[in-house]
Amino acid sequence: MREPAVIRMLPDGRRLHLHDxxxxxxxxxxxxxxxxxAAYGAGAARFVSVLDELCGDLTLLRQRAGAGPxxxxxxxxxxxxxxxxxxxxxxxxxxxxxxxGAVAEEIxxxxxxxxxxxxxxxxxxxxxxxxxxxxxxxSVALVDRPDKPSLFGRAILRAExxxxxxxxxxxxxxxxxxxxxxxxxxxxxxxxxADAAATIVANAVDLPGHPAIERIEARExxxxxxxxxxxxxxxxxxxxxxxxxxxxxxxxxxxxxLRATGLIxxxxxxxxxxxxxxxxxxxxAALFAGDPLRERSVLHA
Amino acid sequence: xxxxxxxxxxxxxxxCHIKEGRAGACDRYGNxxxxxxxxxxxxxxxxxxxxGEAVVPFLEMGRxxxxxxxxxxxxxVTAIGAGTTYPDYKPAPFIISSQVGGADVVTVVTEGIFxxxxxxxxxxxxxxxxxxxxxxxxxxxxxxxxxxxxxGSQMLxxxxxxxxxxxxxREGRVTCxxxxxxxxxxxxxxxxxxxxxxxxxxxxxxxxxxxREERMRVGCGSATIGMFAKQWFGKADEVVVVDDHxxxxxxxxxxGKLLGIPPTGIKLKGRRSTPGRYxxxxxxxxxxxxxxxxxxxxxxxxxxxxxxxxxxxxxxxSTTGEHYAYxxxxxxxxxxxxxxxxQLEESxxxxxxxxxxxxxxxxxxxxxxxxxxxxxxxxxxxxxxxVRAALTHVTCGGAxxxxxxxxxxxxMVDVTRMPENAFGYVPTPALVAPIEFTMKKEDYAxxxxxxxxxxxxxxxxRGETRRREAPRSENPWPLTPAAPKEDL
Numbered sequence: 101m102r103e104p105a106v107i108r109m110l111p112d113g114r115r116l117h118l119h120d121x122x123x124x125x126x127x128x129x130x131x132x133x134x135x136x137x138a139a140y141g142a143g144a145a146r147f148v149s150v151l152d153e154l155c156g157d158l159t160l161l162r163q164r165a166g167a168g169p170x171x172x173x174x175x176x177x178x179x180x181x182x183x184x185x186x187x188x189x190x191x192x193x194x195x196x197x198x199x200x201g202a203v204a205e206e207i208x209x210x211x212x213x214x215x216x217x218x219x220x221x222x223x224x225x226x227x228x229x230x231x232x233x234x235x236x237x238x239s240v241a242l243v244d245r246p247d248k249p250s251l252f253g254r255a256i257l258r259a260e261x262x263x264x265x266x267x268x269x270x271x272x273x274x275x276x277x278x279x280x281x282x283x284x285x286x287x288x289x290x291x292x293x294a295d296a297a298a299t300i301v302a303n304a305v306d307l308p309g310h311p312a313i314e315r316i317e318a319r320e321x322x323x324x325x326x327x328x329x330x331x332x333x334x335x336x337x338x339x340x341x342x343x344x345x346x347x348x349x350x351x352x353x354x355x356x357x358l359r360a361t362g363l364i365x366x367x368x369x370x371x372x373x374x375x376x377x378x379x380x381x382x383x384x385a386a387l388f389a390g391d392p393l394r395e396r397s398v399l400h401a
Numbered sequence: 402x403x404x405x406x407x408x409x410x411x412x413x414x415x416x417c418h419i420k421e422g423r424a425g426a427c428d429r430y431g432n433x434x435x436x437x438x439x440x441x442x443x444x445x446x447x448x449x450x451x452x453g454e455a456v457v458p459f460l461e462m463g464r465x466x467x468x469x470x471x472x473x474x475x476x477x478v479t480a481i482g483a484g485t486t487y488p489d490y491k492p493a494p495f496i497i498s499s500q501v502g503g504a505d506v507v508t509v510v511t512e513g514i515f516x517x518x519x520x521x522x523x524x525x526x527x528x529x530x531x532x533x534x535x536x537x538x539x540x541x542x543x544x545x546x547x548x549x550x551x552x553g554s555q556m557l558x559x560x561x562x563x564x565x566x567x568x569x570x571r572e573g574r575v576t577c578x579x580x581x582x583x584x585x586x587x588x589x590x591x592x593x594x595x596x597x598x599x600x601x602x603x604x605x606x607x608x609x610x611x612x613r614e615e616r617m618r619v620g621c622g623s624a625t626i627g628m629f630a631k632q633w634f635g636k637a638d639e640v641v642v643v644d645d646h647x648x649x650x651x652x653x654x655x656x657g658k659l660l661g662i663p664p665t666g667i668k669l670k671g672r673r674s675t676p677g678r679y680x681x682x683x684x685x686x687x688x689x690x691x692x693x694x695x696x697x698x699x700x701x702x703x704x705x706x707x708x709x710x711x712x713x714x715x716x717x718x719s720t721t722g723e724h725y726a727y728x729x730x731x732x733x734x735x736x737x738x739x740x741x742x743x744q745l746e747e748s749x750x751x752x753x754x755x756x757x758x759x760x761x762x763x764x765x766x767x768x769x770x771x772x773x774x775x776x777x778x779x780x781x782x783x784x785x786x787x788v789r790a791a792l793t794h795v796t797c798g799g800a801x802x803x804x805x806x807x808x809x810x811x812x813m814v815d816v817t818r819m820p821e822n823a824f825g826y827v828p829t830p831a832l833v834a835p836i837e838f839t840m841k842k843e844d845y846a847x848x849x850x851x852x853x854x855x856x857x858x859x860x861x862x863r864g865e866t867r868r869r870e871a872p873r874s875e876n877p878w879p880l881t882p883a884a885p886k887e888d889l
Contacts, residue, residue: 103412121413122427155414274428322426323407323418 105151107144116140120151123203129211129220142214143207143222150176150203161195162326164188176206183292186363187300194326200227200275201267201295208291222291225274227267227298229291232259240266242285242368255287255366263365265291269302270370276318276325276332280347281305283370286355288363297364305351305371312337344372352376408432412439505842507855509777516831518767519560520583521813523551524599524607525617525759530555531596538592542575543568547593553617557591557601559583565830577830583763584816584824584832603763604817618720619755622649622690623678625720628755630656632748637716637727639665642752643682643700644720645691653677666708667715670700690719697726704734716745722753762815765797765824769810769836776851777838783848784838785810793840793848798823 105120116127125147129139154161157177160170165181165188172181172195183198204222208229211220219238220231230238237258257263265288271277277299284302288294307313314335318327321334339347348371355367359378369376406421410430417425424431431438524530530547531537537545537557545559564576582589588602600608607614619625622644630651633640640651651657652665654677671682682700683692694700697717704713711732718725727745728736741749774781787793788810795802795812798819802812816823825833846852 121415122425122429124427152414155416158415321420321423323420324415324426 118147126223131217135215138215139211143211146210184296196326197299198292198296200224201291204229205291227295265294267294267298269298271333278303279306285368287366301355304354348376507845509838513773515767521764522557523762525554531593535594539579542572544576601761607761614759617757617759621647623647626654627656638714640716643690648679648682650677666705668702689724721756764813766813778849780849792844796837798835
């Protein structure tokens with residue numbers, strides 16, 4: 101029996117919680133109270149039909165991108181499709197790799213077109229769409245393990261950096277990963293693109309054939325998985341220090357390639373307590389730095 | 402795709418196929434034993450904490466629904482898995498109307514998150530468990546204390562807000578886990594400071610220091626003589642109640658003397674304590690009366706030929722009535738086994754009837770706060786008043802509750818009368834328990850209820866994802882609590 105979408109404020113009275121089927125969003129907007137209210141109203145109004153729209157295109161969205169000429173119909177599905185297209189040539193990827201980021205973008209878009217806000221975010225289980233009014237900034241903190249939160253990196257994002265999406269992927273997360281990264285966090289120009297890219301980079305952090313890595317065909321766990329018979333990571337045993345270095349180096353290579361082609365802005369990779377970040381971005385500012393948190397941060401995983 | 406152990410979830414349009422033991426894409430619904438169960442929604446929000454535990458089935462009670470419109474209130478929707486709403490002014494997740502005897506009845510169904518909650522445990526045992534006020538520990542954390550001794554049992558008070566949120570972090574977590582396990586009918590091991598280790602499980606015999614308590618006997622052998630002497634009088638000349646602790650002999654016992662029962666010349670083995678009371682007639686064991694004997698005559702010596710007489714009627718029975726034998730003395734004063742005469746059968750059954758299986762019982766106790774009541778009505782205090790005035794009937798997973806007098810809605814419920822796995826938790830830590838309020842529709846409107854949110858029962862019944870449970874015969878039907886269900 102279909103359950104109605106949940107639209108409610110979280111106990112802190114500030115954040116909006118939107119939930120429908122597998123979609124679970126935490127939303128927060130900053131600005132005058134009436135603007136925040138209007139934005140929440142618009143976000144919620146857009147939200148109620150999102151799942152039905154996506155399910156209309158579900159079969160297509162679960163197929164390898166670029167496998168056929170057909171294009172999805174809905175705006176969110178199209179955004180997913182476009183987000184994964186640049187990766188589809190060299191690797192297996194389906195539009196589902198961008199679903200979380202694409203939904204977050206759509207809701208944020210509805211909010212900011214309804215009201216003038218200072219800042220806002222839509223967090224879809226760690227895939228986050230950000231909005232900044234000019235001159236505003238976000239301070240972001242990274243955690244590698246949602247079950248044992250500890251910060252491993254921070255970033256200050258300014259409106260002029262052009263970063264509107266943050267996404268994290270890892271085998272411990274809710275979605276399947278082909279790699280062994282505890283977490284790969286990607287900063288990108290859009291949330292959907294960051295979402296897809298984080299998947300690609302996390303898949304690349306890997307030690308193929310390593311006996312300590314437990315893998316299982318995705319459909320063994322979830323018969324509907326878009327990954328079908330691809331073997332997804334279910335467990336990572338003890339790794340030697342040089343193996344961790346090697347796996348991270350593979351991932352970092354991939355991340356640097358994506359950064360060089362402009363598909364991502366930066367990435368932080370985490371495995372076995374070790375962190376690697378992509379090289380510096382424009383204006384000499386390190387995106388990932390050890391700055392103390394000055395403003396409210398978005399904790400995510 | 403359609404493998405035998407896979408079910409299809411229809412909770413949302415994704416329509417996941419879910420394998421046994423797995424969850425769907427949402428992590429909120431899973432397949433457990435071929436049944437679609439709902440994972441506690443609060444856990445998903447706080448999914449950083451111990452994901453995948455605290456599975457709460459979404460269910461309703463009632464007979465198997467045959468697909469027709471519901472005409473009579475055969476179905477009662479419990480709050481288990483119903484979730485809660487937030488903010489508090491929002492109506493409860495399910496407000497359901499049904500018809501009872503032509504009247505519209507409304508049931509408000511919600512799950513409460515209870516920080517102010519605990520369990521009262523009654524352990525049937527004669528053994529010493531620990532001094533009153535002694536701390537009770539689980540996994541080395543204090544989770545409660547020993548409270549009063551009651552007749553044949555010892556009470557423990559576990560949980561409460563002090564242990565849940567007032568102590569250390571681990572103390573709170575272990576307390577929550579202990580309460581959750583006890584409420585969901587699981588066994589929990591408890592250590593009492595300066596006392597015993599007990600394993601407690603609702604509705605099951607307690608295990609004290611590794612020994613399982615089987616029966617709660619009506620009394621020792623001597624006490625049994627005292628209680629039933631009058632019923633044996635005239636039907637047997639001699640009665641021996643075999644007991645590992647104190648074996649009683651009717652003719653020698655004070656009770657027999659007062660009834661004028663003459664001496665019989667019987668000779669008991671063991672050590673005589675006072676008239677008619679014997680210690681150590683045998684070794685402890687699992688046979689007659691907690692002794693090791695299987696042949697009752699083995700505790701008797703030769704009969705005194707000067708006193709005993711041929712044809713003397715002898716009944717031997719254990720303290721629990723589980724074992725009994727009847728003899729008559731022959732010409733040489735030898736006891737000869739005979740069938741138990743009909744007139745003695747009843748007295749033996751009476752002994753057995755007065756023994757009860759030793760049990761640990763668990764009552765969940767909690768208070769429904771203002772927020773929870775606000776999900777029922779816009780004016781929370783009116784709900785309390787309505788419960789006080791007996792216009793609103795409170796149930797917990799369909800089970801009857803005792804509502805304490807005084808302010809608020811503080812209630813107790815026997816967890817064994819609730820459906821399986823009715824309780825969940827949130828990492829606060831606090832327990833999540835179902836609670837339902839049933840009242841006449843006009844009373845609901847009068848107390849400021851969320852009348853616009855009332856949905857008819859058949860709208861709730863549509864779909865196949867709800868677990869159906871047969872009503873428990875020992876519970877009154879929640880919609881007509883005063884009458885047995887058959888009388889509807």
